[in-house]
Amino acid sequence: MTEFTPSPLTNGKGAAAILAVAIGALALGIFTMAGDAVPSAASFFNVWAPTGPLSGVTGLSIIVWLVAWWGLSLLWREREVSLKGVNWAAALMIVTGLLLTFPPVMDLLQGK
Amino acid sequence: MEITLRDAVTVLHGMGFGGLLLLTFSGAGIVVYSVCIAGSSWTPTEREGHFLGLYFSVMAGLAWLAVIAGAYLVYPWYRARPPAGTSDLSAYPQRLLMSDPLTTGWHDIGMEWKEHLAWFAPICLTAVAYIFLRYRGQLRLYRGMREAVIGFIALAFFATAMAGFFGAMLNKNAPVRGGRTIVILRSRS
Numbered sequence: 001m002t003e004f005t006p007s008p009l010t011n012g013k014g015a016a017a018i019l020a021v022a023i024g025a026l027a028l029g030i031f032t033m034a035g036d037a038v039p040s041a042a043s044f045f046n047v048w049a050p051t052g053p054l055s056g057v058t059g060l061s062i063i064v065w066l067v068a069w070w071g072l073s074l075l076w077r078e079r080e081v082s083l084k085g086v087n088w089a090a091a092l093m094i095v096t097g098l099l100l101t102f103p104p105v106m107d108l109l110q111g112k
Numbered sequence: 113m114e115i116t117l118r119d120a121v122t123v124l125h126g127m128g129f130g131g132l133l134l135l136t137f138s139g140a141g142i143v144v145y146s147v148c149i150a151g152s153s154w155t156p157t158e159r160e161g162h163f164l165g166l167y168f169s170v171m172a173g174l175a176w177l178a179v180i181a182g183a184y185l186v187y188p189w190y191r192a193r194p195p196a197g198t199s200d201l202s203a204y205p206q207r208l209l210m211s212d213p214l215t216t217g218w219h220d221i222g223m224e225w226k227e228h229l230a231w232f233a234p235i236c237l238t239a240v241a242y243i244f245l246r247y248r249g250q251l252r253l254y255r256g257m258r259e260a261v262i263g264f265i266a267l268a269f270f271a272t273a274m275a276g277f278f279g280a281m282l283n284k285n286a287p288v289r290g291g292r293t294i295v296i297l298r299s300r301s
Contacts, residue, residue, distance in 0.1 A: 008250055008253055009246065009247060009250055011254050011256075011257060013246060014243050014246065014247060014254065014257045014260075015257075017239045017242050017243055018239065018243075018257070018260045018264075020239070021235055021236055021239045021264065024235050025232060025235065028228060028231060028232070032228045048184075050184075050187075050188035051183055051184055051187055051188055051191075052191060054183055054187065054227050054228075055183070055184075057228070058179075058183065058228070058231050061231065062231075062235075065235055083254060083255075083256025083257060083259075083260070084256055086256070086260075087256050087259060087260055087263075090260065090263075091263070094232075094263075094267065098229070098232070098267075101225060101228040101229055102225055102229075103220060103221050103224045103225055104221065
């Protein structure tokens with residue numbers, strides 16, 4: 001009896017998951033910075049008053065992440081994607097997103 | 113022996129979901145070493161790959177519970193505004209920390225970073241769980257995807273550890289307390 005070996009999957013859906021995380025992380029950084037620097041943005045993000053702008057910043061970032069994941073999955077579902085390129089782009093976006101959430105960096109960018 | 117409701121919820125958020133999540137990273141480290149580091153020889157079977165996917169799903173679930181409980185249960189108590197003229201700020205942790213130049217940094221840097229940084233963990237771990245559930249043993253075929261998995265797990269660990277550290281320090285300097293008192297044990301004497 002021969003063992004069943006599944007045919008290799010394309011890497012497109014995995015690449016979509018990777019890049020979507022980075023897009024979500026970058027969105028989180030940008031929204032955090034905007035909420036801190038722009039009073040009207042802070043009001044916009046104040047979706048649930050007890051939690052304040054954090055509710056909108058994180059909620060909207062999650063929506064961006066999920067929509068990006070869904071869109072990229074549709075786009076790349078049958079494709080082989082350059083994971084090296086995806087990883088470099090993802091690393092750049094994640095580091096930027098991470099830095100934008102760090103208060104001393106936010107203060108530096110705002111000249112505080 | 114008693115605890116207030118807010119204390120109990122904070123313990124559940126930090127030591128329950130967050131602490132348990134930190135413990136699970138030891139298992140994740142072993143998986144990463146066995147499956148993702150070049151030169152290792154273990155290729156998970158379909159069943160093992162499915163189990164690993166479930167393991168990372170549990171980690172992602174703990175991370176989501178930790179951030180949601182933190183943002184929507186504990187944080188509103190932390191940032192509550194005292195009525196004008198309040199001199200005892202012990203029930204208003206954020207204001208208590210900001211009232212002293214020696215403790216305001218715990219809020220300005222600690223809480224301000226933690227409340228956003230922590231969200232990187234569930235997002236990264238959800239992607240890792242998905243990749244393991246979808247690719248299972250075939251993950252060995254994709255070096256770039258394994259590298260991304262290592263990066264996401266490292267980032268999730270960093271986010272969880274930093275959030276945990278600042279959470280513990282914030283709660284030492286300005287505990288979130290109040291609400292109904294829950295008696296856990298009553299002394300007989």
